[in-house]
Amino acid sequence: MIFHGTEIRQSALTLLRGGANNADVARKLNVPVGTIGYWKHMDRAKRGECPGKHDPKCPRCDDRELDAGTYAYLLGLYLGDGHISHYSEHRVPNLMIACTESWPGLMDECEQGMRAVFPDNSVCRVRRKGCRNVKVYSKHLHCLFPQHGPGKKHERTIVLEPWQQEIVDAYPWEFIRGxxxxxxxxxxxxxxxxxxxxxxxxxxxxxxxxxxxxxxxxxxxxxxxxxxxxxxxxxxxxxxxxxxxxxxxxxxxxxxxxxxxx
Incomplete structure (x- = not known):
């Protein structure tokens, strides 16, 4: 994967905002036209210029209602087999939970849990050898899973935030089940x-x-x-x-x- 610097991205946005089309900007800056299209879309969405589109609300940032019991279950899954990936500053982070093929019911519950906690976000399954990764993409994953950080979980401190502990105290069996x-x-x-x-x-x-x-x-x-x-x-x-x-x-x-x- 090729990563393009901030200066190139800003030059592309300047040209796009000036009326240049995607193909011309791609040729001028030697950047794939798909990347130019993605930058243009994200820039327009950020400025509220995408009709019918909206950024999904976050329970932490926007006080959206949270399915707390399902969140406790999903938190348990995350602490065990979950990982948050963020490949670059321009990509939406994704929460990935590895589920073995031996337990199809577990995969179903994991996917249902993600859809309940992130009702406005896309959820998918990615096949891997012997398992499937259940994934959800959201800009607010770090808000809901502040335990995320560099390195392996056992190599860093894992402590629940007070608001997370309140949820676990209210739904302890869901947390244990996860x-x-x-x-x-x-x-x-x-x-x-x-x-x-x-x-x-x-x-x-x-x-x-x-x-x-x-x-x-x-x-x-x-x-x-x-x-x-x-x-x-x-x-x-x-x-x-x-x-x-x-x-x-x-x-x-x-x-x-x-x-x-x-």
Whole structure:
């Protein structure tokens, strides 16, 4: 991908505003005509010259109503498998959440969640090997997901803003469900016991949440504590990044509000 400097872009806008057509400006500045068209469209939209078009409103900037419960779920998905890309200063950022092909219901919920939180923005699915990236484009992604930043999540501090914490406190199960749907699972464990001199096999359900970020794991366990769900740190393969929920009453709570992926 070729990036054009601010000076070239400003020269193009000056010519366009003076009445020059896209093709002439493209030839004069040696810039693809499609890029010229995009710059012209964005310039007109910025100045309110696109009939019938409007910039989608933002719950943070414009006080648009926010579907808070769905946002809590989407926040959980983002903290687990989400990423915000912003390729250049002239492109609209996109939120991308990777969903494995094994769970088509999860992809559907993710897409529905994006459409509920961003009702005026485009949502799409991009096929990748073994998964699909569910994406939404919005200029206000950084407003709603201030945890975005350079580098990997586990290499930087992840803290919820006060307004985000209020939403998580109001919709804790939706937040937990998003985290489990991204970096968690429900499995069936088994063990054996001697009963009357005979060894018998017992099976029991268990939830795991695995994330390398200490901060994200803490957000998960702090929310579990508030919900009365008992959990334990579980080291697997030498990695202390796993949170286990195995107590019968706690698993029953998780089943009632989260359930297995599908």
């Amino acid at each position: 985290l489990i749907h991204s970096d968690g699972c429900r499995i069936t464990n088994w063990t054996t016991r001697m009963v009357g001199g005979e060894r018998k096999r017992y099976e029991y359900p268990r939830y795991f949440f695995t994330n390398v970020s200490d901060d994200i794991r803490r957000l998960y366990t702090d929310t579990l504590d508030k919900l009365g769900v008992e959990w334990a740190l579980c080291t697997r393969n030498g990695n202390p990044f796993n949170i286990s929920v195995a107590r019968k009453a706690s698993v029953a709570l998780m089943d009632a509000h989260v359930g297995p992926k599908y």
